[in-house]
Structures are given as structure tokens and as C-alpha cells.
Amino acid sequence: MTDLALNAYLQRSKERILATLxxxxxxxxxxxxxxxxxxxxxxxxxxxxxxxxxxxTTVEILATGTAQAPGSGRPAVYAEWLGAGPDAPTVLIYGxxxxxxxxxLAEWTSPPFEPVVVGDELLARGSADDKGQVxxxxxxxxxxxxxxxxxxxxxxxxxxxxxxxxxxxxxxLLWREKExxxxxxxxxxxxxxxxxDVPSTTVSxxxxxxxxxxxxxxxxxxxxxxxxxxxxxxxxVAARLVDRLHDADGRVTLPGFYDDVRELTPQEAxxxxxxxxxxxxxxxxxxxxxxxxxxxxxPFERVGxxxxxxVVGLHSGYGGPGIKTIVPATASFKVAxxxxxxxRPERVGPAFREWLxxxxxxxxxxxxxxEGSVSPLLTPVDHPAMRILxxxxxxxxxxxxxxxxxxxxxxxxxxxxxxxxxxxxxxVALPDDNFHAPNEHLDLRQLWRGVxxxxxxxxxxxxxxxxx
Amino acid sequence: MTDLALNAYLQRSKERILATLxxxxxxxxxxxxxxxxxxxxxxxxxxxxxxxxxxxTTVEILATGTAQAPGSGRPAVYAEWLGAGPDAPTVLIYGxxxxxxxxxLAEWTSPPFEPVVVGDELLARGSADDKGQVxxxxxxxxxxxxxxxxxxxxxxxxxxxxxxxxxxxxxxLLWREKExxxxxxxxxxxxxxxxxDVPSTTVSxxxxxxxxxxxxxxxxxxxxxxxxxxxxxxxxVAARLVDRLHDADGRVTLPGFYDDVRELTPQEAxxxxxxxxxxxxxxxxxxxxxxxxxxxxxPFERVGxxxxxxVVGLHSGYGGPGIKTIVPATASFKVAxxxxxxxRPERVGPAFREWLxxxxxxxxxxxxxxEGSVSPLLTPVDHPAMRILxxxxxxxxxxxxxxxxxxxxxxxxxxxxxxxxxxxxxxVALPDDNFHAPNEHLDLRQLWRGVxxxxxxxxxxxxxxxxx
Numbered sequence: 001m002t003d004l005a006l007n008a009y010l011q012r013s014k015e016r017i018l019a020t021l022x023x024x025x026x027x028x029x030x031x032x033x034x035x036x037x038x039x040x041x042x043x044x045x046x047x048x049x050x051x052x053x054x055x056x057t058t059v060e061i062l063a064t065g066t067a068q069a070p071g072s073g074r075p076a077v078y079a080e081w082l083g084a085g086p087d088a089p090t091v092l093i094y095g096x097x098x099x100x101x102x103x104x105l106a107e108w109t110s111p112p113f114e115p116v117v118v119g120d121e122l123l124a125r126g127s128a129d130d131k132g133q134v135x136x137x138x139x140x141x142x143x144x145x146x147x148x149x150x151x152x153x154x155x156x157x158x159x160x161x162x163x164x165x166x167x168x169x170x171x172x173l174l175w176r177e178k179e180x181x182x183x184x185x186x187x188x189x190x191x192x193x194x195x196x197d198v199p200s201t202t203v204s205x206x207x208x209x210x211x212x213x214x215x216x217x218x219x220x221x222x223x224x225x226x227x228x229x230x231x232x233x234x235x236x237v238a239a240r241l242v243d244r245l246h247d248a249d250g251r252v253t254l255p256g257f258y259d260d261v262r263e264l265t266p267q268e269a270x271x272x273x274x275x276x277x278x279x280x281x282x283x284x285x286x287x288x289x290x291x292x293x294x295x296x297x298x299p300f301e302r303v304g305x306x307x308x309x310x311v312v313g314l315h316s317g318y319g320g321p322g323i324k325t326i327v328p329a330t331a332s333f334k335v336a337x338x339x340x341x342x343x344r345p346e347r348v349g350p351a352f353r354e355w356l357x358x359x360x361x362x363x364x365x366x367x368x369x370x371e372g373s374v375s376p377l378l379t380p381v382d383h384p385a386m387r388i389l390x391x392x393x394x395x396x397x398x399x400x401x402x403x404x405x406x407x408x409x410x411x412x413x414x415x416x417x418x419x420x421x422x423x424x425x426x427x428v429a430l431p432d433d434n435f436h437a438p439n440e441h442l443d444l445r446q447l448w449r450g451v452x453x454x455x456x457x458x459x460x461x462x463x464x465x466x467x468x
Numbered sequence: 469m470t471d472l473a474l475n476a477y478l479q480r481s482k483e484r485i486l487a488t489l490x491x492x493x494x495x496x497x498x499x500x501x502x503x504x505x506x507x508x509x510x511x512x513x514x515x516x517x518x519x520x521x522x523x524x525t526t527v528e529i530l531a532t533g534t535a536q537a538p539g540s541g542r543p544a545v546y547a548e549w550l551g552a553g554p555d556a557p558t559v560l561i562y563g564x565x566x567x568x569x570x571x572x573l574a575e576w577t578s579p580p581f582e583p584v585v586v587g588d589e590l591l592a593r594g595s596a597d598d599k600g601q602v603x604x605x606x607x608x609x610x611x612x613x614x615x616x617x618x619x620x621x622x623x624x625x626x627x628x629x630x631x632x633x634x635x636x637x638x639x640x641l642l643w644r645e646k647e648x649x650x651x652x653x654x655x656x657x658x659x660x661x662x663x664x665d666v667p668s669t670t671v672s673x674x675x676x677x678x679x680x681x682x683x684x685x686x687x688x689x690x691x692x693x694x695x696x697x698x699x700x701x702x703x704x705v706a707a708r709l710v711d712r713l714h715d716a717d718g719r720v721t722l723p724g725f726y727d728d729v730r731e732l733t734p735q736e737a738x739x740x741x742x743x744x745x746x747x748x749x750x751x752x753x754x755x756x757x758x759x760x761x762x763x764x765x766x767p768f769e770r771v772g773x774x775x776x777x778x779v780v781g782l783h784s785g786y787g788g789p790g791i792k793t794i795v796p797a798t799a800s801f802k803v804a805x806x807x808x809x810x811x812r813p814e815r816v817g818p819a820f821r822e823w824l825x826x827x828x829x830x831x832x833x834x835x836x837x838x839e840g841s842v843s844p845l846l847t848p849v850d851h852p853a854m855r856i857l858x859x860x861x862x863x864x865x866x867x868x869x870x871x872x873x874x875x876x877x878x879x880x881x882x883x884x885x886x887x888x889x890x891x892x893x894x895x896v897a898l899p900d901d902n903f904h905a906p907n908e909h910l911d912l913r914q915l916w917r918g919v920x921x922x923x924x925x926x927x928x929x930x931x932x933x934x935x936x
Binding site for chain 2: 206208210212217218219220222223224225226227228229230231232233235236238239240242243244246282286287288289290291292293294299302303306308310311312313314315316317318319322323324325326327328329331332333334336338361362363364371372406407408409410436
């Protein structure tokens with residue numbers, strides 16, 4: 001690794017970086033808990049200090065909230081260094097400094113906000129998701145400045161404080177700060193690699209379009225001893241709809257649902273197929289005894305490259321102890337369609353409404369309330385920025401990264417859409433790092449490699465042709 | 469009607485009977501509401517007084533409850549007159565003096581416990597269900613004694629105080645008082661006729677066998693962005709089961725479910741077919757826009773002579789506002805099978821468990837908890853006691869009664885089973901009397917006819933051959 005730009009910097013800085021991260025992880029910046037609002041603010045201040053120490057010239061805490069209640073959200077941190085001049089590319093780093101709640105606390109082997117190093121693992125809430133990966137980027141910038149005296153690119157940071165609660169104010173913030181946040185490339189620093197010896201990078205995130213469906217088959221619940229056998233049962237109507245949302249092959253039955261699904265390129269398909277898959281281990285991690293899903297597609301395809309219709313909830317009739325002799329009059333279910341490129345929420349939403357209208361029996365009333373939508377996101381594997389990223393990863397890990405697909409729908413889509421810039425993902429967390437679970441930890445070897453790779457990226461992106 | 473035994477008695481007693489019923493109806497004997505426990509007790513005392521005034525020689529309030537908490541239930545009233553001697557038939561009258569709750573109160577046109585006569589209707593909670601129909605029997609006994617000086621049969625009354633909460637302690641009471649309650653025939657006074665000009669009598673009640681089914685497909689709810697598309701969804705598994713409980717013809721799919729169903733006799737089928745049916749009015753009363761059920765069976769067959777599988781409740785996953793990106797790990801549903809003669813709960817229960825075992829996917833866990841069972845009940849239309857009842861009804865209404873089938877599962881099955889006596893049903897309430905609903909009322913013309921018919925029955929049952 002002696003030819004990597006930040007190697008010397010990293011060797012002399014490891015102890016300090018680890019101490020810094022440990023201090024940051026002591027701040028319980030749980031965005032979901034209003035009692036921790038002060039901690040999220042303290043975490044933002046801590047992050048701002050790190051960015052100043054890294055040489056960023058403008059560092060600012062950005063309050064978030066609604067038009068009605070400005071400042072009611074949790075603060076983000078913005079920083080910039082624009083010394084590379086208008087002809088150099090501008091890169092925006094995205095990450096977040098808030099963390100997940102810690103329940104169930106009893107399952108932690110050490111207190112979640114008292115970081116400890118066990119072997120090569122740093123154990124603490126937020127270590128992998130996402131403070132460790134944010135610090136990795138800050139240290140890369142600091143290291144390049146330390147080694148070279150300056151950065152070859154203009155660098156911006158947007159470190160959010162509400163990612164773990166669904167980034168409720170991020171899009172507002174992006175629109176408000178659009179000009180200042182403008183970038184040629186966005187580097188997302190909040191994802192995983194398949195394994196320490198299987199470097200990979202995310203190339204897409206799924207989209208989402210959700211509905212809350214309510215049904216009514218009678219004015220009120222009916223006595224099954226008087227009416228049972230003659231009147232429609234809302235629980236049955238809902239169950240039929242939910243059952244028929246998939247066919248026997250596990251495919252979603254909305255007409256045209258798969259029309260816009262972009263098939264994997266041969267290179268991507270080969271890459272997905274190369275990711276090691278241990279079904280027993282996969283099942284163990286999920287806590288399930290068997291797998292389901294679209295027939296003739298691999299689990300990795302199904303979770304990242306194929307759309308789904310997930311029934312999030314289904315409720316009808318009596319749910320208390322014992323029995324009630326009723327025929328339920330109402331039912332409701334929630335469905336979240338995960339979308340993949342090039343599906344669009346604005347096509348899938350109406351298709352679902354039409355499907356409902358044709359499947360709900362005449363005479364039953366229904367209403368479908370939209371519960372939000374996110375477009376899917378894809379950076380083609382042959383995008384110039386992606387090639388630069390892959391080269392940096394390959395030099396550090398000694399192997400070209402595989403291309404993986406993210407199954408979730410994070411705030412990244414808003415970044416891409418509002419800022420109009422391609423996204424690349426440098427993520428070093430590992431699938432078994434227990435993010436969102438007890439005993440979250442970060443593999444320090446991955447962190448050190450991440451600092452090196454992020455440094456290579458800063459240097460290499462200087463060659464990125466704006467508008468490519 | 470001059471040849472009816474109680475005609476003169478009735479004409480001179482109407483005013484008194486109406487005043488008595490009005491006083492009784494002022495007592496809000498709501499068994500479901502612990503705050504009204506005192507009122508149920510007062511209602512029992514009131515009923516006991518009426519029975520004493522009618523000439524019953526032993527009248528007793530029977531406390532009900534559990535072995536652990538005797539007296540924790542609401543009291544029943546027992547009365548007897550055994551002056552006809554050991555060779556005369558003994559008849560037990562069953563009814564109840566407790567009433568339904570009154571919600572929603574705002575929909576009542578007058579206060580539910582301030583009875584008013586509007587045209588031919590007596591409007592009050594409990595008027596039709598069941599105080600009016602109990603008083604009808606008490607007055608018939610009183611009238612026969614007034615006219616003849618004695619009764620030709622031994623007469624017993626059991627007037628329950630917990631029918632509207634499912635008779636939780638009735639069976640215990642029946643076993644405890646089995647000897648005292650012994651009868652050759654039980655007359656149930658708590659049912660309806662099809663219409664004032666279409667007299668009818670109930671010949672059967674459906675049985676019931678209920679289950680609470682819980683399912684688990686994963687250790688805990690899973691994030692749909694990480695696992696969605698690969699893991700089983702408990703809501704979907706439950707929906708599939710519920711959907712597949714019926715086939716496309718609305719028939720229950722349990723193997724052998726219909727094997728023990730006794731088809732209607734030609735006489736019964738003709739009788740059911742003769743009951744006037746106005747689908748629009750039926751739908752209006754149910755508050756539904758369309759009917760469902762077993763194909764090629766009429767609504768009256770479906771509700772009374774055919775078994776059903778009613779899904780009482782179905783619950784899985786998230787039900788709050790908005791959406792959660794989860795794949796639910798658990799689901800539950802409750803199903804109540806309504807059974808008809810000669811189905812038996814002890815056959816249907818195991819058939820359902822087998823059906824579940826064969827339909828739940830391998831690897832999903834399930835549990836089916838029994839939630840009680842009741843056998844179906846049938847008095848054949850050619851039973852000697854039934855012939856005596858029909859004759860009495862025909863003389864009063866001027867038309868032979870049609871045979872109808874009750875869709876519910878009341879306490880009658882326990883009466884038949886514990887006491888080992890055939891049941892006949894003299895009921896005069898009408899389907900639109902709003903029992904269990906706001907503005908319950910009793911058609912007084914039906915009440916007066918009921919007194920006459922009950923009187924005829926007391927006299928005619930003297931000829932009933934014990935052991936016939």
C-alpha cells in the first residue's frame with residue numbers, strides 16, 4: 001500500500017482518529033427521541049469542529065424544520081472548501097451524524113454510548129452507521145491537505161441529523177440551499193460492502209410508492225348469527241386483494257408493473273452473481289426458516305434489482321381476547337411498492353388504483369391514500385465517476401469492487417434529483433455490523449481502508465470531466 | 469278469535485299487562501355493564517313478583533357465577549307450579565330479563581328506558597328482546613289459571629339474566645339445577661316471526677366452533693429495504709389462508725366440511741322458499757350494497773341451513789398513521805364456523821387444524837387456540853311437540869307457521885343438551901324490531917297474539933305424550 005497517497009498520514013493518525021471517533025460516539029445523537037434533541041445538536045457542533053480542523057473554510061450548522069415551525073427539525077452540518085477554483089470539479093460528500101435508538105438495551109454486551117474496541121471492532125451505536133463513515137471522509141480531506149497542502153477539487157460536506165427518522169426535512173433543505181450545495185458529483189458515505197475481502201459498491205437504490213387502503217362492505221359490523229352467510233365480509237375482501245397482489249410465481253399482478261424494469265446489464269448480472277451467498281447464513285440473519293419472492297430470480301436480484309409489493313399491515317375486525325360473533329364491515333391494509341429503475345412512482349401509483357378498482361367487488365367502498373413516494377436511483381456501472389471510484393477501491397482492497405444494489409430507499413434520491421448530480425457510493429460498513437440493532441460495530445480495518453480509498457478518490461476526482 | 473281460551477282474559481287485561489311491561493322496561497337491566505348490576509338484580513326481583521302473581525308456587529332468584537366466585541354473575545329467576553301431578557307433562561319456559569346496551573344513544577327517538585307507545589309499537593330497550601316475550605308467557609299461565617282455576621301441565625320458568633353477554637354461567641346453572649329444571653319440553657320465548665301475516669317458528673339454531681390463529685414467519689419484523697423480496701411476509705401468509713378458506717363458489721374448503729350437513733326435507737325447503745324475501749329491503753337492513761355466500765343457495769338457506777366460516781378478525785403488521793417500511797413477522801386471525809345439523813364441533817375443529825397444517829407454508833409457525841364451541845340444534849318439523857305448537861300458532865294467526873332456521877348460536881343448545889328435552893320456539897318479535905339496535909320496539913298486536921298462542925300451547929301440551 002506504500003503507493004497510496006494517505007498511507008503515511010494514516011499510520012501516524014490512527015490513534016488520534018480513533019480517539020476522535022470515540023468522543024463523537026459518546027454523544028447519544030438519537031434523532032427519533034425528542035429527549036435527545038440536545039445531543040443531536042451537540043453532535044452537529046462536534047462534527048462542525050472536525051470539519052473546521054480538516055481545513056474547511058466555511059462551516060455552518062443548518063437548522064431544519066417546516067415553514068410553520070422552522071428549527072423544529074434536527075440540525076445538519078454544511079462545510080465547504082472551494083480553493084480548487086471554478087474549473088475544478090466540485091464534490092459533495094453526504095452522510096449523517098444522527099443514530100438509531102438503542103432498544104433492546106439488555107442485548108448490548110457493553111453500553112451503546114461507551115465505545116470499546118474488541119479485537120478489530122469498535123463497538124458503539126453509530127460506529128458503522130454513520131459517524132465512522134463520515135469521519136473517514138473528513139480524515140481523507142484532512143489527510144490530503146496535510147500531505148499536499150491543498151485539495152485538487154472543491155469539496156463540500158452535507159452531514160444530516162435526521163437520516164434515521166426518514167430525512168423529513170432534507171428535501172426542503174436541499175431546495176433552500178440548492179445553490180450552495182451545487183456539485184458535479186455526490187459521494188454517499190453511508191452504505192456497506194459485501195465482505196472485507198469482497199469489496200463492492202452500491203449502484204442503485206430502490207424507489208418506493210406507498211398506499212393506505214381502506215375498505216367498507218357494510219354500514220357497521222354485522223352479527224354473524226343473523227347475517228353470516230349472506231353479507232360480504234370486509235376481512236375476506238381485504239385478504240383476497242392482498243392474496244391476489246401476487247401470482248403463484250411471486251410476481252406482482254399489477255398490469256404493466258414490470259414494463260419499465262430495466263434488466264441487469266451482463267456486467268451487473270455477473271457482478272451480482274459473484275457476490276458470495278450463503279443461504280443458511282442469510283436466513284439466520286433474517287431470522288426466517290425459508291425464503292420467498294419472485295421465482296427464477298436470485299435473492300440479491302430480488303432484494304435489489306426487482307420490484308416488490310410489501311404488505312406492511314393488514315387489519316380488520318376484532319383483535320382482542322376471545323371471539324366476537326361479527327362479520328367485519330371495514331378493513332384496511334398498507335402496501336409499499338419497492339421500485340427499481342426505470343419504474344416511476346407516477347406510473348405505479350395509478351396502476352395500483354386501477355388494479356384496486358378492478359379487484360374490489362362492486363358495492364364495496366374503498367379509498368387509497370398515498371403515503372409518499374420516492375423514485376428509484378441508478379448510477380450506470382460505466383459512468384466516468386463510477387470508474388474513478390472503482391479504481392480507488394481496487395487500489396486499496398486489491399480487487400475490483402463488485403456492483404451491488406441497495407434494496408432500500410434513502411434520502412439519496414432527493415440528492416440526485418434536486419442537485420441534478422450523479423451519485424457514487426463509497427461505503428465500508430459490513431452486512432453484519434448490526435446497524436439498527438444491538439451491538440452495532442465497525443470493523444476498524446475497513447475504516448482505515450476507507451480513509452485511504454476516500455483520499456484516493458479526492459485526488460482522482462480531480463480528473464473528472466465536468467458534464468461527462 | 470272467540471274460540472281461543474284466553475280471549476276474554478286478554479281483552480280485560482291488556483291495559484294491566486301493558487302497564488306491567490312498561491314498569492319492567494323502566495329497569496335498565498343491561499348485563500354487559502357492571503354499573504347496571506343492581507338493575508339486573510332489580511329486574512330479577514320484578515320478574516319473580518310477576519311469576520308469584522301468576523300463581524307459581526315456588527319462585528326463587530338463582531345466583532350465578534363461577535366456582536371461584538359464586539354470585540359474580542347476574543341472577544336468573546326460577547319458578548314452578550307442579551300441581552298437574554306426576555302424570556302430566558312438564559314444560560319449561562326459557563327467556564331472559566337482561567337487555568342489550570343502548571349505544572348509540574343519540575339515535576334513539578325517545579329515551580330507551582322510558583317506554584312509549586307509538587301507534588301499535590311499544591318503544592323501549594328490552595321490549596321485544598326479551599321482556600315482552602317473557603311477560604307473554606307469564607300472562608298466558610296467569611290467564612289459564614284465571615280462566616280454568618288450574619294448569620293442565622306442570623310449568624317451570626327459567627328466566628336468565630346473562631343472555632345478552634353470551635350466557636357465561638348458564639350451563640353451570642343447568643348442571644347444578646338439572647333435577648329441578650327437568651322437563652319434557654322446553655319452550656323458548658326469544659325468537660322472531662317472519663312477518664305479522666307470515667307466522668313462523670324456528671326449528672333449528674346453528675352451532676359454532678371458533679379459533680384464534682396466530683402465525684409467525686420471522687423472529688421479528690424485517691426492514692423491507694434490506695429484506696423485502698426475499699423473506700416471507702406474515703400478512704401475506706395470513707391473507708392467503710383467509711382467502712383460501714373459501715372456494716370461488718363461496719364454499720368452505722375444509723375437506724369433508726359438508727359431509728355431515730343434513731339437507732332440508734322437502735317440507736322444510738318448501739317452507740323456507742315460501743318466506744317472503746325482498747332483497748333490496750334485506751340489503752337495506754344489513755346496510756350492505758350486495759350479498760355474498762354459497763352459490764346456488766338462497767339467502768335464508770345460507771343464513772340458517774348452511775354452515776359458514778366467518779373471519780371475525782385479521783391483524784398483521786403496522787396499523788397506525790402513515791407507513792412503516794417493514795415486512796411483518798406475525799399475523800393473527802379469528803375464524804368462527806357456524807355449524808348446522810348434523811355437523812359436530814368435535815369433527816370440524818380437527819378438520820380445521822389439519823387444513824391449517826396443510827396450508828401454512830413449511831417453516832412458518834402457527835398456533836390455533838380454540839375459542840369455544842356449541843353444537844347445532846334441530847327439532848324435526850314432524851316432532852309431536854312441534855305439531856302442537858304449529859296448531860296453536862295456526863289457530864291464532866289464521867295460517868300455518870312456516871319453518872325458519874335461526875342463524876345464531878344461543879344458549880338453547882345447552883338447554884337441549886343438559887336437560888335432554890326437545891325445544892320448541894314460540895317467538896313473536898319481528899325482524900325489524902331493532903333488537904340490539906337503537907329504537908327497539910315490540911309490535912303490540914304480536915304481543916297479544918303471543919299471549920293467546922302461549923295460552924293455547926299450555927292447554928294443548930297437556931295432550932303431549934311424555935317420551936313421544
